[in-house]
Amino acid sequence: MFEVREGERRLDFDPALSAKDAGLVFIGRVASPWTRREDCPKNMAAARSLGAPAAIEIDAPYRPGLDGLERFSHVAILTWLDAAPRDLIVQKPRHAETARGTFALRSPVRPNPIGLHIARLLGVNVASGRLEIEGIDVIDGTPVVDVKPYFASTDAIADAVGGKDQR
Amino acid sequence: MFEVREGERRLDFDPALSAKDAGLVFIGRVASPWTRREDCPKNMAAARSLGAPAAIEIDAPYRPGLDGLERFSHVAILTWLDAAPRDLIVQKPRHAETARGTFALRSPVRPNPIGLHIARLLGVNVASGRLEIEGIDVIDGTPVVDVKPYFASTDAIADAVGGKDQR
Numbered sequence: 001m002f003e004v005r006e007g008e009r010r011l012d013f014d015p016a017l018s019a020k021d022a023g024l025v026f027i028g029r030v031a032s033p034w035t036r037r038e039d040c041p042k043n044m045a046a047a048r049s050l051g052a053p054a055a056i057e058i059d060a061p062y063r064p065g066l067d068g069l070e071r072f073s074h075v076a077i078l079t080w081l082d083a084a085p086r087d088l089i090v091q092k093p094r095h096a097e098t099a100r101g102t103f104a105l106r107s108p109v110r111p112n113p114i115g116l117h118i119a120r121l122l123g124v125n126v127a128s129g130r131l132e133i134e135g136i137d138v139i140d141g142t143p144v145v146d147v148k149p150y151f152a153s154t155d156a157i158a159d160a161v162g163g164k165d166q167r
Numbered sequence: 168m169f170e171v172r173e174g175e176r177r178l179d180f181d182p183a184l185s186a187k188d189a190g191l192v193f194i195g196r197v198a199s200p201w202t203r204r205e206d207c208p209k210n211m212a213a214a215r216s217l218g219a220p221a222a223i224e225i226d227a228p229y230r231p232g233l234d235g236l237e238r239f240s241h242v243a244i245l246t247w248l249d250a251a252p253r254d255l256i257v258q259k260p261r262h263a264e265t266a267r268g269t270f271a272l273r274s275p276v277r278p279n280p281i282g283l284h285i286a287r288l289l290g291v292n293v294a295s296g297r298l299e300i301e302g303i304d305v306i307d308g309t310p311v312v313d314v315k316p317y318f319a320s321t322d323a324i325a326d327a328v329g330g331k332d333q334r
Contacts, residue, residue, distance in 0.1 A: 011228055019190030021310065022247050024279050026188040044321040058270075061178055062278060065256040068271030072329030076283055078245075080189050089232040101293070103225075103314040104235030111229060112191050112312045114281070116243055118322050126268070143188065145279045147270040152327040154211040155285050160319040162239030 007099030009090035015111040016086045026143040028058035028129065030079060034139045037083075043106065044117055047135035053122065054136040056144055058129035066131070066147075070124040074150035075131070079115035080143040081108035104163070115142070118150055174266030176257035182278040183253045193310040195225035195296065197246060201306045204250075210273065211284055214302035220289065221303040223311055225296035233298070233314075237291040241317035242298070246282035247310040248275035271330070282309070285317055 004010065032054040034040040041047040047054075056077060058066060069075065088109050092099040102110045115138060123132035131147065150156075171177065199221040201207040208214040214221075223244060225233060236242065255276050259266040269277045282305060290299035298314070317323075 009231055013228070015192045016190075019192045021193040022191040022249065022312075023183075023186030024189040024191060025182045025186045027278055043318075045318075061180070062256060062270075064176055065269040065278075066271070067257060067268035069268060071271070072327075074324050074327040074329075078279075078281060078283075082189065089229060090234060101234035101236060102232040103229075104233070104238070104316055106315055106318070110313060111194055111232075112245075114245060114313050116245075116283070116315060116322075118324060120324075145189075146277060146281050148273055148283060149271055149330055150324060150327050151210075151212075151273070151330065152325055155283075156323045156325045156327060157241050157285060157287075157317060158319055158323045158325045160239070160241040160317050160323060162241075163316055163318065 005092040007090065007092050008088060011087045011089050014087045024080065024145050026145060027062045028056055028144040030136055030138055030140065030142040030144060031055040031057050032136050032138060032140045037139060040139055041137045044137050047137040050135055052135050054133050056131040056133065056147065060129065063126055063129040066124055066126045069149060072121060072149040075119055075121050076148040076150050077117045077119060077144060078146040079117065079138055080145050081113040081115050082143060084108035084113045086111050086113060172259040174259055175255060178254045178256050181254045191247065191312050193247065193312060194229045195223055195311040197303055197305055197307065197309040197311060198222040198224050199303050199305060199307045204306060207306055208304045211304050214304040217302055219302050221300050223298040223300065223314065227296065230293055230296040233291055233293045236316060239288060239316040242286055242288050243315040243317050244284045244286055244311060245313040246284065246305055247312050248280040248282050249310060251275035251280045253278055253280060
């Protein structure tokens with residue numbers, strides 16, 4: 001069972017059991033060098049600095065959707081972090097001194113465990129469905145639910161501030 | 168019925184009917200000035216420039232999850248764009264000359280219609296569940312599935328290039 005740490009707070013229902021508002025299809029999987037959670041870099045900045053490339057493997061029916069993505073230097077990848085509990089609304093990351101709201105953290109533990117990863121695109125192969133990326137901070141086999149082109153004009157806020165820790 | 172334009176391509180199944188891989192809970196709604204799709208700004212850059220603030224209203228059970236978010240200047244909001252068809256894998260936006268893959272567009276039409284919006288945070292009220300933001304590019308009442316703190320270190324790629332159009 002998942003241990004509740006000091007200051008943590010649970011929902012009185014489990015979104016994993018009541019998640020009927022909308023349904024997702026997995027469109028592919030992450031192929032990453034990380035097979036154990038403890039080896040996995042803690043965020044995308046750490047993943048990039050490791051020099052360990054990764055890939056996104058898109059399932060056959062969805063591959064035509066990659067056409068044109070090669071024009072972009074970066075993508076936003078949305079993953080489904082399915083190993084995480086979904087009912088913790090205030091949580092205390094191991095490194096943190098106090099508990100914090102789930103929506104103030106990038107922890108995979110959240111009502112809808114969708115991961116957001118901004119990655120440099122190294123290659124796109126529409127036929128094989130393979131996107132080569134600079135690195136990623138999730139374990140091998142993690143389901144993918146969306147890929148979007150990254151636009152500096154809307155997505156890059158270089159002077160954004162706040163927080164030091166991401167998990 | 169949804170019209171198929173030249174060069175567009177459909178999946179031979181509808182993800183809206185087969186979306187059983189994972190389930191989402193709606194954690195709140197967007198409160199925006201836009202009630203008709205045609206009035207809605209086309210992307211977040213346009214939304215910001217309009218000087219029309221908006222809000223995210225988080226449902227009561229999830230409000231403790233906002234604690235600590237006030238330390239951040241920007242957030243990543245994930246919405247569920249539920250009015251969009253999900254089975255178009257190559258599409259021709261009205262402004263575009265040729266059809267393109269869905270994953271090379273920010274169109275709401277995609278297998279999993281999750282919207283990604285980076286917004287400046289103007290205020291956080293944990294008790295009422297209200298996040299005031301600078302603006303947003305979706306219509307009033309759009310369901311929200313996640314809110315994350317935005318980190319310049321992982322999310323801001325100021326020199327990202329590629330593409331001019333977002334829909």
